[in-house]
Amino acid sequence: AQSVTQPxxxxxxxxxxxxxxxxxxxxxxxxxxxxxxQSPGQGLQLLLKYFSGDTLxxxxxxxxxxxxxxxxxxxxxxxxxxxxxAAEYFCAVVYNTNAGKSTFGDGTTLTVKP
Amino acid sequence: xxxxxxSPRYKIIEKRQSVAFWCNPISGHATLYWYQQIxxxxxxxxxxxxxxxxxxDSQLPKDRFSAERLKGVDSTLKIQPAKLxxxxxxxxxxxxxxxxxxxxxxxxxxxxxxx
Numbered sequence: 178a179q180s181v182t183q184p185x186x187x188x189x190x191x192x193x194x195x196x197x198x199x200x201x202x203x204x205x206x207x208x209x210x211x212x213x214x215q216s217p218g219q220g221l222q223l224l225l226k227y228f229s230g231d232t233l234x235x236x237x238x239x240x241x242x243x244x245x246x247x248x249x250x251x252x253x254x255x256x257x258x259x260x261x262x263a264a265e266y267f268c269a270v271v272y273n274t275n276a277g278k279s280t281f282g283d284g285t286t287l288t289v290k291p
Numbered sequence: 292x293x294x295x296x297x298s299p300r301y302k303i304i305e306k307r308q309s310v311a312f313w314c315n316p317i318s319g320h321a322t323l324y325w326y327q328q329i330x331x332x333x334x335x336x337x338x339x340x341x342x343x344x345x346x347x348d349s350q351l352p353k354d355r356f357s358a359e360r361l362k363g364v365d366s367t368l369k370i371q372p373a374k375l376x377x378x379x380x381x382x383x384x385x386x387x388x389x390x391x392x393x394x395x396x397x398x399x400x401x402x403x404x405x406x
Binding site (some may be wrong): 280 | 292295324331332333334335336339347382384394395396397398399400
């Protein structure tokens with residue numbers, strides 16, 4: 178069965194520091210990969226997505242992610258974190274072999290220190 | 292454009308009671324999803340509709356959960372009877388068409404507490 182692993186449950190970074198959130202997916206057919214952000218009491222908002230082509234994708238709010246097939250990873254990065262980035266981040270995968278069912282990781286909570 | 296609407300935002304019930312959640316997707320979105328998000332976990336897909344037909348309900352506990360999307364627009368998710376382990380946030384999402392690459396737009400969710 179397809180699965181998504183986010184190894185870091187909680188990450189704390191200082192404002193202005195760089196950020197990398199890890200995401201690994203189980204090997205399978207062509208994956209479609211997504212990163213979502215969820216602020217307290219809010220629904221999920223799409224940050225970026227990867228389907229094919231350039232393995233480095235740019236998203237909203239200054240985020241980017243790199244798809245590495247050899248490592249089955251799709252890590253999210255941001256060069257300089259802002260206090261407003263504090264939230265929970267979810268990685269999700271959809272495989273081409275099913276009807277578009279999304280599988281989400283369990284999330285990484287980001288805390289930003291002033 | 293208006294986002295995905297859900298109601299109620301919060302609900303507290305006792306076990307063995309029944310509860311229903313309502314979702315109004317973004318206008319024109321053919322695909323509608325219901326997710327269950329237990330505290331500390333990612334969203335888990337319960338059911339996916341394409342227009343008013345069910346595409347995937349493999350993870351829906353059909354002995355107690357039911358969902359419908361009459362006329363291919365609004366949807367309701369019902370739990371009857373509720374158990375303690377049903378305490379979670381229930382998220383509704385919608386997307387254009389049925390392509391796997393379509394972005395899902397999420398509502399704010401309904402937080403259910405079962406006592």
